[in-house]
Amino acid sequence: MNCILCKSDLxxxxxxxxxxxDGHIIIIKGVPANICKQCGEYYLENxxxxxxxxxxxxxKKNKAEIFVINYSEIAA
Numbered sequence: 001m002n003c004i005l006c007k008s009d010l011x012x013x014x015x016x017x018x019x020x021x022d023g024h025i026i027i028i029k030g031v032p033a034n035i036c037k038q039c040g041e042y043y044l045e046n047x048x049x050x051x052x053x054x055x056x057x058x059x060k061k062n063k064a065e066i067f068v069i070n071y072s073e074i075a076a
Contacts, residue, residue: 001034001043008038015042017071019056026059028052030071051075 001010013035019026031052033042044052055074059067 003036003039003041004043005041006036006039008036010034010036010043013042017044017052021060024060024065024067026056026067026069028055028069028071028074032071048075 002008003010011034013033015031015033015035017028017031017033019028031044032048033044035042051071051074055069055071059069
């Protein structure tokens with residue numbers, strides 16, 4: 001699989017996924033992803049993306065402005 005932006009090879013790794021919505025910020029640490037070796041763009045597998053959507057929806061219910069979540073603790 002190659003990067004959509006620069007066409008370089010992707011490697012498996014871990015990223016911090018940041019979501020900004022309506023003045024709230026969610027940082028999800030330790031998310032498994034395919035990362036471009038050249039430009040750093042990352043791509044999520046479908047199952048990881050679905051878990052992230054659930055984490056984000058559950059987190060939106062809270063009223064805090066900033067959340068930092070460890071993916072491996074929540075998605076397990």
